[in-house]
Amino acid sequence: xxxxxxxxxxxxxxxxxxxxxxxxxxxxxxxxxxxxxxxxxxxxxxxxxxxxxxxxxxxxxxxxxxxxxxxxxxxxxxxxxxxxxxxxxxxxxxxxxxxxxxxxxxxxxxxxxxxxxxxxxxxxxxxxxxxxxxxxxxxxxxxxxxxxxxxxxxxxxxxxxxxxxxxxxxxxxxxxxxxxxxxxxxxxxxxxxxxxxxxxxxxxxxxxxxxxxxxxxxxxxxxxxxxxxxxxxxxxxxxxxxxxxxxxxxxxxxxxxxxxxxxxxxxxxxxxxxxxxxxxxxxxxxxxxxxxxxxxxxxxxxxxxxxxxxxxxxxxxxxxxxxxxxxxxxxxxxxxxxxxxxxxxxxxxxxxxxxxxxxxxxxxxxxxxxxxxxxxxxxxxxxxxxxxxxxxxxxxxxxxxxxxxxxxxxxxxxxxxxxxxxxxxxxxxxxxxxxxxxxxxxxxxxxxxxxxxxx
Amino acid sequence: xxxxxxxxxxxxxxxxxxxxxxxxxxxxxxxxxxxxxxxxxxxxxxxxxxxxxxxxxxxxxxxxxxxxxxxxxxxxxxxxxxxxxxxxxxxxxxxxxxxxxxxxxxxxxxxxxxxxxxxxxxxxxxxxxxxxxxxxxxxxxxxxxxxxxxxxxxxxxxxxxxxxxxxxxxxxxxxxxxxxxxxxxxxxxxxxxxxxxxxxxxxxxxxxxxxxxxxxxxxxxxxxxxxxxxxxxxxxxxxxxxxxxxxxxxxxxxxxxxxxxxxxxxxxxxxxxxxxxxxxxxxxxxxxxxxxxxxxxxxxxxxxxxxxxxxxxxxxxxxxxxxxxxxxxxxxxxxxxxxxxxxxxxxxxxxxxxxxxxxxxxxxxxxxxxxxxxxxxxxxxxxxxxxxxxxxxxxxxxxxxxxxxxxxxxxxxxxxxxxxxxxxxxxxxxxxxxxxxxxxxxxxxxxxxxxxxxxxxxxxxxxxxxxxxxxxxxxxxxxxxx
Numbered sequence: 024x025x026x027x028x029x030x031x032x033x034x035x036x037x038x039x040x041x042x043x044x045x046x047x048x049x050x051x052x053x054x055x056x057x058x059x060x061x062x063x064x065x066x067x068x069x070x071x072x073x074x075x076x077x078x079x080x081x082x083x084x085x086x087x088x089x090x091x092x093x094x095x096x097x098x099x100x101x102x103x104x105x106x107x108x109x110x111x112x113x114x115x116x117x118x119x120x121x122x123x124x125x126x127x128x129x130x131x132x133x134x135x136x137x138x139x140x141x142x143x144x145x146x147x148x149x150x151x152x153x154x155x156x157x158x159x160x161x162x163x164x165x166x167x168x169x170x171x172x173x174x175x176x177x178x179x180x181x182x183x184x185x186x187x188x189x190x191x192x193x194x195x196x197x198x199x200x201x202x203x204x205x206x207x208x209x210x211x212x213x214x215x216x217x218x219x220x221x222x223x224x225x226x227x228x229x230x231x232x233x234x235x236x237x238x239x240x241x242x243x244x245x246x247x248x249x250x251x252x253x254x255x256x257x258x259x260x261x262x263x264x265x266x267x268x269x270x271x272x273x274x275x276x277x278x279x280x281x282x283x284x285x286x287x288x289x290x291x292x293x294x295x296x297x298x299x300x301x302x303x304x305x306x307x308x309x310x311x312x313x314x315x316x317x318x319x320x321x322x323x324x325x326x327x328x329x330x331x332x333x334x335x336x337x338x339x340x341x342x343x344x345x346x347x348x349x350x351x352x353x354x355x356x357x358x359x360x361x362x363x364x365x366x367x368x369x370x371x372x373x374x375x376x377x378x379x380x381x382x383x384x385x386x387x388x389x390x391x392x393x394x395x396x397x398x399x400x401x402x403x404x405x406x407x408x409x410x411x412x413x414x415x416x417x418x419x420x421x422x423x424x425x426x427x428x429x430x431x432x433x434x435x436x437x438x439x440x441x442x443x444x445x446x447x448x449x450x451x452x453x454x455x456x457x458x459x460x461x462x463x464x465x466x467x468x469x470x471x472x473x474x475x476x477x478x
Numbered sequence: 479x480x481x482x483x484x485x486x487x488x489x490x491x492x493x494x495x496x497x498x499x500x501x502x503x504x505x506x507x508x509x510x511x512x513x514x515x516x517x518x519x520x521x522x523x524x525x526x527x528x529x530x531x532x533x534x535x536x537x538x539x540x541x542x543x544x545x546x547x548x549x550x551x552x553x554x555x556x557x558x559x560x561x562x563x564x565x566x567x568x569x570x571x572x573x574x575x576x577x578x579x580x581x582x583x584x585x586x587x588x589x590x591x592x593x594x595x596x597x598x599x600x601x602x603x604x605x606x607x608x609x610x611x612x613x614x615x616x617x618x619x620x621x622x623x624x625x626x627x628x629x630x631x632x633x634x635x636x637x638x639x640x641x642x643x644x645x646x647x648x649x650x651x652x653x654x655x656x657x658x659x660x661x662x663x664x665x666x667x668x669x670x671x672x673x674x675x676x677x678x679x680x681x682x683x684x685x686x687x688x689x690x691x692x693x694x695x696x697x698x699x700x701x702x703x704x705x706x707x708x709x710x711x712x713x714x715x716x717x718x719x720x721x722x723x724x725x726x727x728x729x730x731x732x733x734x735x736x737x738x739x740x741x742x743x744x745x746x747x748x749x750x751x752x753x754x755x756x757x758x759x760x761x762x763x764x765x766x767x768x769x770x771x772x773x774x775x776x777x778x779x780x781x782x783x784x785x786x787x788x789x790x791x792x793x794x795x796x797x798x799x800x801x802x803x804x805x806x807x808x809x810x811x812x813x814x815x816x817x818x819x820x821x822x823x824x825x826x827x828x829x830x831x832x833x834x835x836x837x838x839x840x841x842x843x844x845x846x847x848x849x850x851x852x853x854x855x856x857x858x859x860x861x862x863x864x865x866x867x868x869x870x871x872x873x874x875x876x877x878x879x880x881x882x883x884x885x886x887x888x889x890x891x892x893x894x895x896x897x898x899x900x901x902x903x904x905x906x907x908x909x910x911x912x913x914x915x916x917x918x919x920x921x922x923x924x925x926x927x928x929x930x931x932x933x934x935x936x937x938x939x940x941x942x943x944x945x946x947x948x949x950x951x952x953x954x955x956x957x958x959x960x
């Protein structure tokens with residue numbers, strides 16, 4: 024079933040939507056989840072949808088994006104699609120465990136939770152909430168703070184389903200888990216799914232996420248994912264965003280890293296109308312390492328905004344951020360990265376870089392790398408550049424008979440490679456480099472019309 | 479060695495503010511508080527023409543609609559504007575004709591400050607306009623300058639004698655609608671300096687203003703306007719001190735610079751307002767709007783600042799690069815100690831073609847202080863060939879202070895090359911060790927390293943200022959340490 028609203032101010036619309044459908048929204052969720060829901064709803068009433076006056080959303084006005092009476096499903100809608108559409112999206116030779124989310128709902132309704140002999144649990148978030156209350160209670164809504172961001176509050180109030188992954192102590196997963204988010208419907212819709220990933224001590228896993236649209240209506244996604252990375256755990260996260268240019272996405276990733284854990288997270292944005300990626304990292308123990316990377320290749324009227332908040336709460340941690348982008352046509356982009364080094368987080372190493380290439384006069388980039396440091400024995404640096412392709416390098420290649428267009432592509436491919444080379448799964452790395460090259464050539468269009476493998 | 483460093487840093491905090499004396503000069507003040515009548519009274523006291531009163535009232539009415547900005551990384555207690563005296567002037571009975579007529583007490587004050595107000599020092603080539611409690615006391619060396627057609631006088635005098643210029647340029651760079659403190663200043667400013675360099679004139683000496691807040695409970699609201707016509711050059715110096723008092727005093731100033739075709743203006747500041755005592759009691763709130771407009775082709779505006787004083791600093795000297803090939807520069811050393819807070823930086827707005835800007839900012843924080851760099855580099859769509867380089871370094875001395883960097887880069891043109899880099903670190907132990915090894919004591923080593931760190935900016939200051947600035951750095955940071 025679906026709920027719909029009339030044309031009113033977006034904040035008010037969501038408030039009414041929640042109040043009018045409260046019993047349906049709460050139906051199927053245990054009490055402890057609904058308590059959190061109510062609390063988040065109250066927080067949303069205070070915070071609302073951030074507009075440009077909100078310093079963190081200065082370059083992406085969400086209140087405008089949400090100003091549309093999107094349809095929202097509070098129970099899964101049965102939609103059939105060609106499995107081939109997705110298999111076209113597979114990465115050849117990459118042996119993965121595939122999980123599908125359709126419009127934010129766990130697709131395999133017959134088999135909502137899978138428990139593996141080694142204790143690994145993969146399944147629907149809605150089901151997990153019911154089956155493993157102790158586990159969920161401990162982590163759910165602990166890292167994604169509804170009181171700070173109105174969008175997280177909105178998601179927490181409405182979210183029902185998503186992906187739940189649990190890796191027990193000491194388990195090392197060889198195969199990556201691939202999550203494919205599919206948006207497909209005949210009409211515009213809003214999706215708010217919620218993911219929870221729990222990696223216990225000494226475990227190791229990698230997750231590959233792909234975002235796709237399989238039909239043409241304009242979709243809006245507001246998703247929240249929480250990651251608990253236990254002591255000494257090692258986690259690799261790769262995300263590929265390839266939705267059509269009418270879709271809009273706001274995503275929030277919250278990483279909570281315990282002592283000596285390691286996270287490598289990268290996001291490659293190929294297509295999408297308006298994309299806002301929030302990544303929050305809390306280094307919640309000594310000796311953590313975090314590498315967060317981003318690559319965005321935008322053209323036409325696309326808008327991409329990456330926000331990273333790196334919170335060094337303990338000593339002896341290392342963090343590294345690298346975000347690179349190429350903007351063509353009249354695309355606009357923004358980067359906002361913040362490194363916070365708390366008072367006693369001595370011996371912190373934190374680096375942050377944002378490099379941008381503008382290909383046309385109409386493209387536009389705003390970048391805001393920030394350092395906020397309260398400890399003295401640290402080494403922190405950041406850098407941001409906006410520029411063009413190196414004329415000397417172009418000349419060098421042209422002098423050796425390489426066509427200008429080809430030379431430019433080579434340079435851009437090399438520029439992007441700085442990010443791609445950090446992707447942890449080797450086969451995926453090759454695949455993404457290939458896709459990026461295609462994207463730079465303009466051969467890769469949005470997913471549902473593409474004739475080749477994508478993602 | 480670690481202990482040694484701590485000891486030295488402790489000594490640092492004992493560096494006393496040596497300008498904290500009060501001069502007992504008769505002051506003419508108006509009652510505390512701010513309302514339209516006060517604005518009218520200030521205007522009337524200064525015998526201003528009608529247009530000035532109107533502009534003041536307009537600004538005041540606008541100010542009443544505004545709220546104090548809260549975006550800066552500063553903790554500022556609420557300021558009670560009704561508890562401030564908005565006008566305080568040293569009593570002057572007659573117009574002064576020569577140095578001999580200056581009140582001897584006043585003269586002694588400036589001697590203490592080491593300002594070259596007397597004739598002898600003027601021979602060293604500095605023309606001074608000293609502003610005490612917001613009223614310009616004496617502009618020296620005026621005659622020689624006027625031979626070249628340079629006008630250098632107090633703002634009030636300019637209002638009386640050159641109303642056309644004031645009308646044309648006042649508020650053209652910083653309109654009263656610009657921000658909260660600009661509106662406040664536009665409403666109640668008492669005096670300031672005015673400088674006009676005509677076509678093709680290269681000002682033969684450094685022009686200088688010295689600001690001092692003397693009376694208790696007063697705010698200093700001065701206004702500086704510098705106009706450099708085609709092909710002219712001027713270097714302008716500004717220094718500030720205040721007596722030591724337990725309550726906070728307010729300083730909200732505006733500086734406007736207009737540079738026409740091929741003109742160059744160099745503006746240097748050594749800001750040494752009273753920073754409050756070791757426990758953060760007292761000190762000046764320094765809220766300044768400084769902006770230069772490179773209106774003509776090939777014009778250049780260069781800001782150099784050494785910020786060591788004030789309890790709270792909120793200051794962003796900016797350049798609007800309108801003329802093609804114009805250049806904006808910003809060099810800054812900001813030192814905070816004890817409980818001082820500084821949020822300072824610059825804005826470079828690239829509008830003309832082939833405009834260039836350089837930003838070098840060095841922050842040094844010690845004690846419990848917070849030191850932030852906040853800057854904007856904006857390249858608009860038609861500003862082809864724009865080039866910017868920014869470097870913002872922070873040095874941390876002690877584990878209870880903070881250093882923050884908030885750069886904003888907004889680029890709308892593909893030809894632009896914009897680079898920003900920043901580092902934050904503490905004084906390298908290996909550097910200190912290296913010095914120790916060569917027989918340099920730790921305390922001297924810290925002095926050496928800090929001065930070396932700030933050298934890039936200090937080098938940009940005019941000679942006399944550079945010496946003073948270096949001394950100031952030592953006082954603010956190193957206490958008795960060399």
